[in-house]
Amino acid sequence: MAHQITIKEIVNGVEITETIDSNILISVLSYNAKPFFRSTNEEDVESFQIIDRIGEIYHLPALATEFTLIDINGNYFIPANGEELIEYSYKIRIFRPENEFDRVLNVGTVEATANTVKVNIPSVGLPNSVLINGSVYENYYPSLFNFVAVVEFQKILIVYAKPDSTVFYLAQGVEALSAVEPDYEGLFVARLIVNVSGIVIEEGGNNGDVLVKNGNSQEWSPRLTEAEQELVTIETRLDNLDDNDNSLQEQITAETTARQNADIAEANARTFADGVLDGKITAEKNRNDSQDSAIADLNVHNITITTSSSITTNTLSTINSFNQNGRNVILSNGVNAINLTCEITSDSKFVASYTKLGSAAITFTAGSGATLVQVDGTAILNGAVGSTACLTRSGNTFYLQISNR
Numbered sequence: 001m002a003h004q005i006t007i008k009e010i011v012n013g014v015e016i017t018e019t020i021d022s023n024i025l026i027s028v029l030s031y032n033a034k035p036f037f038r039s040t041n042e043e044d045v046e047s048f049q050i051i052d053r054i055g056e057i058y059h060l061p062a063l064a065t066e067f068t069l070i071d072i073n074g075n076y077f078i079p080a081n082g083e084e085l086i087e088y089s090y091k092i093r094i095f096r097p098e099n100e101f102d103r104v105l106n107v108g109t110v111e112a113t114a115n116t117v118k119v120n121i122p123s124v125g126l127p128n129s130v131l132i133n134g135s136v137y138e139n140y141y142p143s144l145f146n147f148v149a150v151v152e153f154q155k156i157l158i159v160y161a162k163p164d165s166t167v168f169y170l171a172q173g174v175e176a177l178s179a180v181e182p183d184y185e186g187l188f189v190a191r192l193i194v195n196v197s198g199i200v201i202e203e204g205g206n207n208g209d210v211l212v213k214n215g216n217s218q219e220w221s222p223r224l225t226e227a228e229q230e231l232v233t234i235e236t237r238l239d240n241l242d243d244n245d246n247s248l249q250e251q252i253t254a255e256t257t258a259r260q261n262a263d264i265a266e267a268n269a270r271t272f273a274d275g276v277l278d279g280k281i282t283a284e285k286n287r288n289d290s291q292d293s294a295i296a297d298l299n300v301h302n303i304t305i306t307t308s309s310s311i312t313t314n315t316l317s318t319i320n321s322f323n324q325n326g327r328n329v330i331l332s333n334g335v336n337a338i339n340l341t342c343e344i345t346s347d348s349k350f351v352a353s354y355t356k357l358g359s360a361a362i363t364f365t366a367g368s369g370a371t372l373v374q375v376d377g378t379a380i381l382n383g384a385v386g387s388t389a390c391l392t393r394s395g396n397t398f399y400l401q402i403s404n405r
Contacts, residue, residue: 145170154195160186310339333358350393
């Protein structure tokens with residue numbers, strides 16, 4: 001029995017023709033039927049059938065070698081075994097998954113010289129192939145392109161694919177100091193950066209779009225649909241926003257900290273300066289007070305020492321504690337005879353006059369180290385109330401003048 005299954009791709013579906021001897025049965029399926037190949041449970045041979053999503057079978061079991069597949073471009077695929085049958089079924093859109101993106105299915109190495117680019121086939125008999133808009137496009141021969149050689153700077157070349165019989169194309173950017181990406185419409189295959197030093201070839205990940213994780217970073221392969229490219233752009237922008245936000249927050253925190261530190265330093269400096277200024281003001285006030293007190297003291301010309309016991313030239317007035325130097329001292333000793341000792345610890349320019357207010361005598365004496373000179377031949381002030389004496393110092397010698405009334 002001669003058995004043959006021909007599966008021909010048509011727009012939005014397939015036409016299945018089963019031939020048994022001279023009998024022919026033709027079935028037509030739309031893309032929405034979602035058919036697939038499955039192996040049967042025949043024990044003596046490996047056979048296959050096509051079943052759609054609701055379980056309907058479209059032909060009798062057939063060997064893999066009894067199938068012929070024809071894609072939308074009229075290319076024939078005759079499998080030698082079950083593995084090739086499944087592989088070749090991918091050439092027809094209806095047998096592929098629904099959520100497929102345009103991508104490179106298989107491509108050989110990309111080579112370049114100073115002015116040519118060559119896209120080799122993967123191996124003899126295996127074509128370069130791409131999936132675009134749900135259809136597979138193949139080229140069984142290497143693709144060779146010429147381009148204008150770089151003279152001074154650099155340029156970018158893009159190998160891309162389109163859904164036609166030529167399949168592969170080359171887009172050439174302008175030569176510039178900073179390379180310019182050329183415009184092109186199609187599926188990205190490879191990028192070449194050309195300069196006078198050589199050529200760098202950047203090819204996408206194997207068999208389509210992948211997201212490659214590398215440690216904490218991630219890189220998309222160049223073989224992306226426009227939607228995926230947009231997603232990558234958005235993700236990159238979000239990452240940049242996050243980085244910028246973090247950087248901005250760090251700058252704000254640093255600026256805030258710096259300002260706080262500056263405010264603290266300024267406050268400390270002001271406190272220190274205020275303290276210094278307060279100290280200077282206090283010292284100046286004390287000095288002024290002292291000067292004012294000294295000036296006030298100078299204006300006191302008459303003081304009184306009220307006493308019933310002996311005194312010295314260092315004894316202060318009874319009221320306000322003024323010293324004797326430069327003043328008239330009223331000695332109020334009442335009925336008590338007293339001595340007034342001349343001390344060398346008194347002011348070196350000591351001079352004072354004395355008025356006797358008491359009735360008892362006042363005797364002037366020389367203290368330790370001092371010499372008393374009695375100018376009027378007496379050292380006793382014993383006259384009537386109002387009698388006077390004058391004491392003048394020169395070195396350690398005190399000159400005494402007495403006028404008893």
